[in-house]
Structures are given as C-alpha cells and as structure tokens.
Amino acid sequence: MTEKKHEKRNASPQPLREVIPGAALALAGERGWENITLRDIAARAGVGLAEIYDLYCDKTDILAGYGRMVDRATLERAGMGENSAGDDSAENRRDRLFDLVMERFEILNDHRAGVLSVLRGLWRDPKQAVIGAPHLARSMAWMLAAAGINTEGLRGAARLPDLLRYPAEQRRRFRFEKDVHPTPEGHEALAASLAPALARVLPPPG
Numbered sequence: 001m002t003e004k005k006h007e008k009r010n011a012s013p014q015p016l017r018e019v020i021p022g023a024a025l026a027l028a029g030e031r032g033w034e035n036i037t038l039r040d041i042a043a044r045a046g047v048g049l050a051e052i053y054d055l056y057c058d059k060t061d062i063l064a065g066y067g068r069m070v071d072r073a074t075l076e077r078a079g080m081g082e083n084s085a086g087d088d089s090a091e092n093r094r095d096r097l098f099d100l101v102m103e104r105f106e107i108l109n110d111h112r113a114g115v116l117s118v119l120r121g122l123w124r125d126p127k128q129a130v131i132g133a134p135h136l137a138r139s140m141a142w143m144l145a146a147a148g149i150n151t152e153g154l155r156g157a158a159r160l161p162d163l164l165r166y167p168a169e170q171r172r173r174f175r176f177e178k179d180v181h182p183t184p185e186g187h188e189a190l191a192a193s194l195a196p197a198l199a200r201v202l203p204p205p206g
Helices: 002-009 016-031 038-045 049-055 059-078 090-124 126-146 153-176 184-201
Strands: none
Touching: 016 038, 016 049, 016 059, 016 090, 038 049, 038 059, 059 090, 059 126, 090 126
C-alpha cells in the first residue's frame, strides 16, 4: 500500500534517496535551512513522512545523504580522465585531487542557495558543524582515494586534516563570489591559494 501511494504522489524518475535531499536543499534556498521542517521536505518531495523515516533519521541525516549524492556525482564525473591513469607521480595525483575538488564545487553550485543557507546555519550553530565533521572527513577520504592517494595507516590518516583545510578556501569563495564558475584566471588564482594545502597532503619528493 505504501509503495502505491508513493507512485501516485511522487512521479520523479529519481530514487527517493535522491529526491528527498534535493527537495530539502531547494527549500533551504527559499526559506532558510533553520526554518524548514521534515513535513515541509516531505511535501516538497511529494512523499509522506513515513517514506522519509524509512531512509533518514532527521534533517542532519538528510544533509549527510546530500553529501553522499555529491560524492557519487563527483566520482562519476571524474571517471577516467587524462589525469586518471599512466603517470602516477605526486604531481599528477595532486592534479587529480584538484580536479576532483573543483568538480565538487561545480556540483554544489546546482543547489547553491540551499548550500549557502546550510553553511550560514552551521556558522550559527557550531554543534551541527561538529556533528557534520565525520561526514566531511569521509567525503575527503573518498576524494583522496579517487586521486590515487593512500589513506591507510597512520600516514594516510594524517593526510585528512590537511585535506579538510583544502575545501575551506572553496567554501569561502562559494559564499562570497556571485560567479562560482571560475574564469581561467580565477581557476589559476584558486589553484595557487590551495597549493599549500595540496603540498601538505602530498609533499613533493626530497
């Protein structure tokens, strides 16, 4: 019975696990993350609260689900491009890592207003930022793995704190720049600003 109701109410070809976070971020962009409820999200997604309950524990869990969507989309877009095979030097792996994080930047732009609302909410409520930190660390671990950078053992784990500083500059630009699709000059400036973090994650030989 529940599945039949779902088919009538939500005609989206997307899986519910993706529809619900998308609806949440769209509402956050319109009303502010702090001002929306699970009922609001259910109504926007065209589902009942029971369907959300089956998949997510609360709004924070929905945000984590959105993060997983972004991770998957980033990894799919990255694919096996020109920096993915062949030369496995440290420089090439740094290039791959930069490309991956820039892909995340572009994907987040699809829900820019909602993401900005969430960031403002985290700024006002540090507790939520602490709760979300493990999810960000997991995302960055996947980015490291996709770039061919080892995350195993103590040495690998030590790279995560440095990489967590890496998207901080992007988040700052994301908040304050109207054009979040960088020009070639802007791309170069961003690369230069992120170079110290990349060097800490994967130091050059010698």
